[in-house]
Amino acid sequence: MDQLFDASEGERAARPQAPGSVPRDQAPLAARLRPARLEDVVGQRHLLDEGMALRIAIERGRPHSMLLHGPPGTGKTTLARIVAASADATFEELSAVEAGRAEVRGVLERASHRLAGHGGRTVLFLDEIHRFNKAQQDVLLPAVEEGLVVLIGATTENPYFEVNAALLSRTQVYELHELSADDLEVLLRRAVDQGATGGHAVEDAALSFLADRSHGDARTALQALELAAATAPEGAPITLEAAEDALQRRALRYDRAGDLHYDTISAWIKATRGSDPDASLYYLAVMLEGGEDPRFIARRMVILASEDIGNADPTALTVAVAAAHAVDHVGMPEAAYALSQAAIHLSLAPKSKxxxxxxxxxxxxxxxxxxxxxxxxxxxxxxxxxxxxxxxxxxxxxxxxxxxxxxxxxxxxxxxxxxxxxxxxxxxxxxxxxxxxxxxx
Missing domain, CATH: 1.10.3710.10 (DNA polymerase III clamp loader subunits, C-terminal domain)
Structure with a gap:
């Protein structure tokens, strides 16, 4: 895969290392097995089947700025890398969690030198683009409009709410779907065939369990397989019990981009809908202690106030919107008290759908x-x-x-x-x- 992204020595020297880059043999299994060719990508047939517009653009090496949104582990980074490779473009990667305007300007300066020097194109992959505020997103506008870079933004949130309208109008939005259990089993068997389990055989039941319980997230499935292999006794096969243990161990850590993120917000919604303020507060605390984006929580509160309470208590929507306003204008950690107040109110409010x-x-x-x-x-x-x-x-x-x-x-x-x-x-x-x-x- 590395060879597909090779550049000249001068280009390699100028190219920054992707955030968190590590030697390939030390990278997580999901990164080591990332497909480098379109035909190796599993899932997303609604975008990548023969004759689909995105596939045609990739095959012709004609990249365009786009926003990829969908659940974690559905192939957003993989697709961005394939787009860059197909166009023989330099791939620059930033995470909006860590980068700011200075880092973006650095990428744009290198892209300008690259274009002026030998006409080379640049694909800027901006992960979690929804983390950029409007001013940070605006920095990208001239470069995207003039074609200095091909922007590929990735987000787990709805871009129509999280990306400003000016940037949306200059990009094509593609929604990636959760992978099916069959898709995940293909990936897991591919990993085993390529020696990712260090010689450990894997029971079919273990593979099926990981595929079924990873919630459509390839990264979750592959990381659990890697953990099961790392903890299996030497020479022993990876059993169903080992797979169950590996998936459970991984879920003990809250991951804002992982399956526990969705499990916990689902539990919060159901506890609040079920009028249990204690359970609602507990799951709220799990999310806050895990570093969840408070705006994500506030949006779910606003949705629940209308969907599950509605006119049984019209003030519930006012309380939820006020909590969302506090998150935006007060900030954390103090805005957590507004979220707590809203969670209690929503729990105890009469319900109507x-x-x-x-x-x-x-x-x-x-x-x-x-x-x-x-x-x-x-x-x-x-x-x-x-x-x-x-x-x-x-x-x-x-x-x-x-x-x-x-x-x-x-x-x-x-x-x-x-x-x-x-x-x-x-x-x-x-x-x-x-x-x-x-x-x-």
Whole structure:
């Protein structure tokens, strides 16, 4: 694989070592087995099958700036390296966790010298690009727009929320999916065939277990296999029990980019939804002590406030948004108290999923029937209602601010998307009064 990324001696001298680079024989198994050719990549067929746009661009050696987002261990770094190799471009790698504007400018200066010297192209791979704030991301804009570098940003977060609009408009966004258990088993067997287990045979049950329990993360599966091999008695095969132990040992350490990250936030969501403030606080503490990005936690709180509580307690969304605001404007460690306050409030708030269900009902109707035209009197420019009832009837002209005028498209008159449940008694009573008043008029 190294040979695919070789450059001239002068180029190698100018090229910085990737963050955390170590000699190949000391690198983790996932790094040593990283595919260097497109045909060796496992998974992501929706992007890399024959005839797909990204595959064609890679095969033709025509790289373009892109954002790769998806769960950990799905091949973002691998794909970035293959893009650079296919274009015979210099691969510069930075981590947004450690790098700042100075490091980015250093890459851009080298790219400029490279381009001016012999026309060489540069691929800048920026891992965890969502960690850069707007000002840091803005530094990249001129270089991307002018073609000085091909930017490949990688993130586990939704780029439409985490990357500024100007940079988004200059890149193509590709979503990478979790690898299937079958994909992971292919990778694990490839590792065994290439001697990664140091001569230890591996039971089929052990391979299947690692493939099934690694949550689509190739790095998790390969690191667990490596640990199982390192701790197996000399000459003994790697058994199912050894694989179980290896995967469990790895999970004892909280990894913001690993499977425990997803397990813990899932547990927090379920504990909070289940109205257990103690469990909610515990999982919140696990995430904070593990160094989880507090913005990630705050976003999940905002989502839960609407999805699982909704109008059963409208203040829950206000509390969650305020906690997110505190994270942005107060910062850690003090913002942790706002997260704690929000977790307790969300846990003890009455629960309702009706806001979630109501929107899904409406969206399902739109998908099935299409977007129906609103009544003419609701469209822009409609005149005020006349004595014959035509035109827009302003509800503020009526007692109780209610007009009997039809507001739904004709085909949807009488449709009920919102069906308040028992926890939304105030809204249910208000809705009943509104409907009764309209029917009387």
């Amino acid at each position: 009706e806001a979630y269900h109501a929107l899904n009902r409406a969206r399902r109707d739109v998908r099935e029937r299409g977007a129906l035209a609103p009544p003419p009197h609701l469209r822009p420019g409609a005149r005020s209602a006349s004595a014959d009832g035509e035109g827009y009837d302003d509800p503020h002209a009526h007692p109780g601010h209610l007009s009997p005028q039809q507001l739904m498209p004709d085909a949807l008159v009488g449709e009920r998307f919102y069906r308040p449940d028992g926890q939304e008694a105030e809204f249910a009573a208000r809705l009943e009064l509104i409907r009764a008043a309209r029917e009387r008029d």
